[in-house]
Amino acid sequence: MPLTRAKKTEKISQLASELEHSTSAIVGTFAGLTASKDFELRKAVRGAGGSYHVVKNKLAARAGEGTKIEAALKGLKGVSSVAYTSGDPVALAKALATWVKDNAEFTFKLGIVDGKVITVQEITELANMPGKEELFSKLLFLIQSPAQRLATVINATGRDLAVVINQGVEKGKFAGSAAAAVEVVAEAPAAEAVAEAPAEEAPVTEAAAVEPTPEA
Numbered sequence: 001m002p003l004t005r006a007k008k009t010e011k012i013s014q015l016a017s018e019l020e021h022s023t024s025a026i027v028g029t030f031a032g033l034t035a036s037k038d039f040e041l042r043k044a045v046r047g048a049g050g051s052y053h054v055v056k057n058k059l060a061a062r063a064g065e066g067t068k069i070e071a072a073l074k075g076l077k078g079v080s081s082v083a084y085t086s087g088d089p090v091a092l093a094k095a096l097a098t099w100v101k102d103n104a105e106f107t108f109k110l111g112i113v114d115g116k117v118i119t120v121q122e123i124t125e126l127a128n129m130p131g132k133e134e135l136f137s138k139l140l141f142l143i144q145s146p147a148q149r150l151a152t153v154i155n156a157t158g159r160d161l162a163v164v165i166n167q168g169v170e171k172g173k174f175a176g177s178a179a180a181a182v183e184v185v186a187e188a189p190a191a192e193a194v195a196e197a198p199a200e201e202a203p204v205t206e207a208a209a210v211e212p213t214p215e216a
Contacts, residue, residue, distance in 0.1 A: 008059060015063035018051060024089035025069040026096055026111040026123060029079050033105045041099055041106065048095035050085035072112035080109065089113045090129050097127035 003011070019025075033041075045052040055063075057076040064073035069084060085092045093111070100106050111118045111126070118126065 012059055012063045015053065015055070015059065016065075016067070018053075019064055019067045019069060019084060021086045022084040023068050023086050024092060024111070024113045025072050025082050025084035026092060027072055027076065027080060027082050027109040028096070028106055029109055030081065030106045031079070033103075037103055037105065041103070044095045044099045045083045045092065048085065048091040049087040050083050050092045050095075052081065052083045054079075054081045056080075068115050069112050071115065071117050072110055076109070090126055093123055093127040097124060 042052045055073075055076075057078075057080055060073045060076060060080065060082060064070040069082075073082065083092060083096060089111075096108075100108070108120045108123050110120065111123045113126070
């Protein structure tokens with residue numbers, strides 16, 4: 001049953017709202033795809049952070065107008081479906097490429113990444129690239145690696161010093177120094193006491209204290 005004008009307009013508006021923020025898309029075609037395999041395909045696309053629709057070519061072209069994937073939806077022929085995402089295009093390509101390996105019913109037509117249309121061969125190359133998460137992990141490792149090495153060296157130096165001191169104590173190599181240190185500490189308070197004690201006043205003799213009497 002052909003779609004009415006109102007229904008077409010509704011579908012175009014709905015698809016356009018979904019495509020509005022998409023930055024990458026992969027367009028494909030299929031033949032003899034069962035309902036169960038179609039479900040698996042949609043599940044794989046969702047797992048990569050994308051969405052998937054079987055589309056009518058003219059409706060898709062109109063819905064894509066003004067979006068970043070507009071160029072990929074123009075001039076489509078035959079049966080078409082589009083998987084699109086606003087996230088990692090590599091993750092989407094990997095998910096589709098993995099699924100296609102075991103399902104020959106589906107083939108790629110073309111793709112688009114940030115406004116640049118890519119071929120089927122380039123879709124395969126895209127699927128073999130490291131994804132954003134993998135790249136971030138590698139970058140984080142490179143950033144943290146020097147700091148980790150520095151921390152390891154510092155920790156190792158501290159541990160080695162502790163081991164050397166402990167061995168010296170066990171073998172009595174620090175005994176003489178320790179005894180001398182104890183003597184110095186013990187004598188210090190006594191010396192301070194002597195220095196701080198006030199000098200005793202000389203006793204006044206009785207003769208000096210008695211005033212001389214006048215001669216008779």
